[in-house]
Amino acid sequence: MSATDRKNTRGRVLVAKVGLDGHDRGAKVLTRMLGDQGFEVFYLGVRSTPRQIALKAFEEAVDAIAISLLSGAHVEVAHAIRAELQAAGIDHVAVSMGGLIPLGDAEALHAAGVSRCFHPGRGDDSPTAVAGIFDELVAQSRAGAESKS
Amino acid sequence: MAMTNLSERKSADGDDLAAWLRRLSPEIDQAERGGRQCGSAQLALQDFYAPDMAERPGSFPFSRGVSARGYLDDHWVIGMYSGYASPRETNARFKALLATGQTGLSIALDLPTQVGIDSDDPQVLGEVGKVGVPINSVDDMLALLDGLPIHQVKQMRSTANAIAPMFLAIVIVALEELGIDPASFRLFLQNDPLKEFPARGTWIFPPAASLKMAVDVVEYIAVNHSGWQPQQYCGYHIRDAGGTAVQEVAVATANGISYLEEARRRGIDIATLAPTMFLFLAAGIDIFEEAAKFRAARRLWARLLHERYGVPESACHINIFAYTLGGALQAKEPFNNVARISYEALAAVLGGVQTLATSSWDEAHSLPSQEAANLSVRTQQILAHESGVANVVDPLGGSWYVEDLTTRLESAILAQVAQIVDCGGSVSAIEDGYIEDILAESAYREFQDIQSGKKPIVGVNFKPREVESEWNADFVLPPGILDDVMSALGKTRATRDGDAVRTTLERLREAAKAGENLVASLIEAARARATLGEMTDTLAGVFGRHAGSAMTVGASGDATGSGGSK
Numbered sequence: 001m002s003a004t005d006r007k008n009t010r011g012r013v014l015v016a017k018v019g020l021d022g023h024d025r026g027a028k029v030l031t032r033m034l035g036d037q038g039f040e041v042f043y044l045g046v047r048s049t050p051r052q053i054a055l056k057a058f059e060e061a062v063d064a065i066a067i068s069l070l071s072g073a074h075v076e077v078a079h080a081i082r083a084e085l086q087a088a089g090i091d092h093v094a095v096s097m098g099g100l101i102p103l104g105d106a107e108a109l110h111a112a113g114v115s116r117c118f119h120p121g122r123g124d125d126s127p128t129a130v131a132g133i134f135d136e137l138v139a140q141s142r143a144g145a146e147s148k149s
Numbered sequence: 150m151a152m153t154n155l156s157e158r159k160s161a162d163g164d165d166l167a168a169w170l171r172r173l174s175p176e177i178d179q180a181e182r183g184g185r186q187c188g189s190a191q192l193a194l195q196d197f198y199a200p201d202m203a204e205r206p207g208s209f210p211f212s213r214g215v216s217a218r219g220y221l222d223d224h225w226v227i228g229m230y231s232g233y234a235s236p237r238e239t240n241a242r243f244k245a246l247l248a249t250g251q252t253g254l255s256i257a258l259d260l261p262t263q264v265g266i267d268s269d270d271p272q273v274l275g276e277v278g279k280v281g282v283p284i285n286s287v288d289d290m291l292a293l294l295d296g297l298p299i300h301q302v303k304q305m306r307s308t309a310n311a312i313a314p315m316f317l318a319i320v321i322v323a324l325e326e327l328g329i330d331p332a333s334f335r336l337f338l339q340n341d342p343l344k345e346f347p348a349r350g351t352w353i354f355p356p357a358a359s360l361k362m363a364v365d366v367v368e369y370i371a372v373n374h375s376g377w378q379p380q381q382y383c384g385y386h387i388r389d390a391g392g393t394a395v396q397e398v399a400v401a402t403a404n405g406i407s408y409l410e411e412a413r414r415r416g417i418d419i420a421t422l423a424p425t426m427f428l429f430l431a432a433g434i435d436i437f438e439e440a441a442k443f444r445a446a447r448r449l450w451a452r453l454l455h456e457r458y459g460v461p462e463s464a465c466h467i468n469i470f471a472y473t474l475g476g477a478l479q480a481k482e483p484f485n486n487v488a489r490i491s492y493e494a495l496a497a498v499l500g501g502v503q504t505l506a507t508s509s510w511d512e513a514h515s516l517p518s519q520e521a522a523n524l525s526v527r528t529q530q531i532l533a534h535e536s537g538v539a540n541v542v543d544p545l546g547g548s549w550y551v552e553d554l555t556t557r558l559e560s561a562i563l564a565q566v567a568q569i570v571d572c573g574g575s576v577s578a579i580e581d582g583y584i585e586d587i588l589a590e591s592a593y594r595e596f597q598d599i600q601s602g603k604k605p606i607v608g609v610n611f612k613p614r615e616v617e618s619e620w621n622a623d624f625v626l627p628p629g630i631l632d633d634v635m636s637a638l639g640k641t642r643a644t645r646d647g648d649a650v651r652t653t654l655e656r657l658r659e660a661a662k663a664g665e666n667l668v669a670s671l672i673e674a675a676r677a678r679a680t681l682g683e684m685t686d687t688l689a690g691v692f693g694r695h696a697g698s699a700m701t702v703g704a705s706g707d708a709t710g711s712g713g714s715k
Contacts, residue, residue, distance in 0.1 A: 022350010121480025
């Protein structure tokens with residue numbers, strides 16, 4: 001990916017659902033919404049594995065990953081994704097999580113390398129607010145990538 | 150206005166007020182003692198209201214309901230969905246439910262089970278027992294049914310879809326080993342794998358193979374257990390994935406047609422099959438649109454059965470199972486969901502459904518708590534016993550508004566079904582990603598309408614309060630549960646006859662290659678204690694697995710999808 005391509009978008013985001021839960025209405029709406037806000041977005045579909053996510057993130061040189069999860073397995077999944085990102089040499093890529101993520105798990109997820117959590121019923125979910133959060137995630141990843149190189 | 154008329158009349162006629170009032174209120178039936186009456190005024194009620202030539206409840210095409218007596222003799226069935234952790238824990242919850250007088254059980258299966266993966270498979274990281282009960286083999290089913298007063302269990306429902314043939318085999322063997330007469334009992338399967346592709350997502354095999362297996366179940370039950378209910382064609386999940394009321398019924402109907410066509414091709418008598426099928430729909434909050442939707446769905450299905458399949462008019466009624474729409478629940482100010490669920494339940498009852506399940510107000514945060522689940526049963530009981538909504542059959546029948554909505558919804562649904570048929574039918578429309586695309590489009594439009602305020606949601610975009618919800622919940626299983634599940638599965642693997650497992654699975658593979666009905670071979674494998682995962686893998690070796698679909702959205706917002714099966 002060339003530097004000119006990067007300038008044309010607000011950032012490249014990978015959206016995925018991990019685990020066996022197949023309810024992906026929210027993930028698809030997020031994909032479309034970030035697209036409308038000027039991001040380039042790849043939605044990997046349901047039942048993506050942490051390894052598939054890391055591989056796609058590497059191939060597409062994404063700046064942020066958004067994981068949707070409703071099944072309750074978020075903490076285990078966060079650790080698995082972090083490990084796969086490290087294995088792929090792209091652990092600078094920021095990860096966010098949304099879905100049914102209880103507030104009480106925010107700290108455990110943070111410790112597992114999740115930069116932002118979207119909890120049910122909390123925070124501003126307007127497209128501009130969410131896009132603003134993804135700007136921060138993109139900036140965080142790019143800063144991380146530069147400090148590595 | 151009325152007062153002015155009154156005084157003018159009095160002066161013109163010279164009547165006194167009381168005489169005038171009596172003249173304008175002729176014969177009011179005084180209710181006979183013991184007859185049915187409306188609430189506090191105790192006026193006598195007819196069973197239903199209709200002018201002479203109008204459609205009667207319980208008559209073709211059943212827009213006014215499947216029976217002439219509606220809820221007059223019996224209310225709808227209160228269906229609740231439960232199951233979690235382990236067969237033993239679920240068994241205890243079922244015993245408690247049966248002790249309260251419930252006669253139907255609904256088994257919620259955990260996600261690994263729904264997609265045919267055993268609990269000890271490393272892929273199922275953190276999902277065993279989370280959203281339902283794991284069933285790995287006949288032994289788990291025996292544990293689930295252990296000591297239940299089976300004579301009281303009139304109906305056992307389950308969300309088995311892609312695994313329906315394996316699940317059926319496991320149930321049949323368990324009943325046999327427990328010495329329970331299958332005729333004394335009714336198994337009620339969802340068995341609608343086609344809707345798993347565009348919505349809900351617990352697919353396993355590619356669409357065409359999934360259709361074949363669903364009809365294997367229908368065929369086996371038609372021949373061997375004619376009192377059982379082999380299939381619900383489902384719109385609920387289509388709606389919850391973002392579809393409109395029209396798309397909900399249209400996709401369900403198109404899938405239902407695909408099952409019927411395959412059943413007819415195999416020589417199954419549609420007139421016998423049709424009355425055992427159920428339609429599973431969502432109950433949304435737009436009361437009159439929803440009531441009209443249920444009426445339209447019944448009417449168009451009745452016409453389809455009669456005109457296309459030659460089913461006699463009297464057998465063309467479709468029973469409806471409604472579930473209040475989970476997607477309408479809000480995480481913000483979650484107690485408001487109690488009111489939403491009540492109106493949704495009202496809409497379903499006005500639409501004349503046969504079974505109703507109500508969500509719990511806390512579902513936008515987590516699995517329902519016991520207290521919230523109790524409240525949702527109470528909501529239905531208040532509707533049934535206090536509200537008077539069930540006093541006459543089809544109380545909305547004849548409303549100019551509702552009748553017009555019913556007719557126009559029916560037309561819109563049929564037009565959408567025609568578009569799916571134009572794609573080559575459900576299977577092709579799924580493979581091409583057409584159904585998934587129209588649902589994603591509707592979901593995004595609704596999201597935009599909520600963002601713009603065009604669709605008001607109280608407490609969310611309409612007069613939101615500044616306070617953040619402090620609601621918190623977790624998904625923690627009772628301690629020791631996973632160990633229980635794993636040791637039961639380990640015991641099954643250790644004590645079974647390995648040769649019998651290999652032989653029966655080999656026979657299953659051959660039956661699959663030969664295109665035979667798979668249920669008989671699955672029963673043999675289940676009896677030998679082949680696990681659900683082993684049976685599923687064997688079939689996947691022949692039919693392949695669906696690949697899922699992905700989507701890329703450029704910075705312009707244009708979406709391109711890639712669907713497909715492998």
